[in-house]
Amino acid sequence: MHRFFVTRDSIHDGFIVLSGRNTEHFRVLRIRQGETVEVSDGEGTDYICIAGELIGREVRLNIVEKRASEREPSVICTVYAAFPKGDKAETIVQKSVELGANAIVFFPSRRCVSRLNGAAAVKKRDRWQIIAEEAAKQSGRGIIPRVDVLNKFDLAVEKAAGAELPLFLYEGETSTSIKKPLFERGESVKTVSIMTGSEGGFEPHEAQKAKDAGMLSVSIGKRILRCETAPLAALSAVMLCTNNF
C-alpha cells in the first residue's frame, strides 16, 4: 500500500488533503481513484484512506480508519556518523531509517576527508532529509527520522553521551564487544546512541574524549567494516537486543 506523510494541518474531519510534493508523488505512482492508501501524521498515527480525484495540485483522501502506527520500534536509537566521502551518507540515512533509527546526525572528526560547512551543509542536510522521508514511506515508519549536521566533534560526543546506552564504535577497542552491553542491558534500555567513524576511523584522543564523556567504547568484530556498514550492523544489533526484530 502506498504511504504518505502529511503535516497536521492537512488532516481534517473525515478527510486528508495531499498537496505539494505529495501530489507529485501521487501522480508518479499513478494511484487511481478508489485505491486504498496509508497516510501518517509523522507523529505515530496512521490513517487508512480511499484516494479521491486529483484536482489541480491537490488530492482529497477520505479517511476510513485511524490507528496508532505499529511499526515504530520501542527504542529511541540515534545514529551519529562522521562525515563520509561521496554518497555513503545517503546509504547511511536510507538504511538507518529502514532499520528503525530515530534520528541520524553527521559530525566532523579528525580523519574525515569531507568537511561540511555553511550553505553546503544546509543543502546536503535538506537532500538527506528527503532521503529519510522516502525511506520512512517505503519502510512504513510512523515518523520521519530527522537528519542533522553538527559542526563540532565535541558537540556530537556531548549529545550522544546523553543516551542511556551510548555506544562508541572504536577499531582500537579490543576488550569489549558491542554484545556485552546489549546482552546485559538491551531489554531494559529506552534510549541508545551509536557513534561511528569515517573511512579512517577515530583517533585515540577522540576515543578518549568519548570515554571521558561517559560513552562506552565497543568493538564490532575483527573484520574492518566500511564506514557505511558499521552503523547499520550496530543498529541491527541494537534492534535485535531491544526486541525490535
Added chain:
Amino acid sequence: MHRFFVTRDSIHDGFIVLSGRNTEHFRVLRIRQGETVEVSDGEGTDYICIAGELIGREVRLNIVEKRASEREPSVICTVYAAFPKGDKAETIVQKSVELGANAIVFFPSRRCVSRLNGAAAVKKRDRWQIIAEEAAKQSGRGIIPRVDVLNKFDLAVEKAAGAELPLFLYEGETSTSIKKPLFERGESVKTVSIMTGSEGGFEPHEAQKAKDAGMLSVSIGKRILRCETAPLAALSAVMLCTNNF
C-alpha cells in the same frame, strides 16, 4: 596495510610472487619498495611481507612472518538472496563479505523481476566474485567468499536447509522473531544459512516449501526492509549472537 590474495603456487620458501591483477593493483596503490603488505593464501593463513621491486608484470615480496588469519568468524554463515533488481546484488555481496559471510548464493523466486540464465549468469557471477575479492581484501578476510548462482528455487532451499540453523526470512511470519533461535542456539551453532527474498518478498507457497525442507521461518522486525538490507541485518544478528562481533 594493503592486502592481497594469492594462490598456493605463488607462495615460495621465504617469498611470494604477485602477478596478474594483483600486480596491477599493486601499481595502482603506488606501493613502494620496503613497504609492509599483508598476503593471504585464501585458506586462512596470512603472510606479512616486505614489498620488493615491480619488475615487468611481477612483484616479489619477502615473507617476514607467517600466521593464522585472526579475522575469520567462527561461524560458517551462507547468505542465500533472491535475484534483486539493478546493482543491489553488488551491495549484498560487498557487505556480506565485510560482515563475515562464508559464501553468497543468488537464486530465482516467484516475485523476482530479474532472471539470470546462461551466459548472463556466468558473466554476472564473475563480476560479483571480483567484488567479493575486493571486499575480502578491504575487510581483512582470511578467505575469499565464493559467489554462486543457482537456477532453481527448490535447489536453493535444499542447500540452505542443510545448515544447522537454517533461517528463512519471511514477511508473513508474525510469531517467531530471528531473536528466538539466535538467543537460544547462537552460542553453539557452527553453520547458519540466511535466505532472503527479492523486492516483493516470498510467496506463501515458497515459505511452505522452506518450512517443509526444515528451514525456520523468522521475522526481522515490523519495518519493511529493502531486499539488500534484510540479509545484512540478519547477518549482523548472526555474527552478534555467535560471538563474532
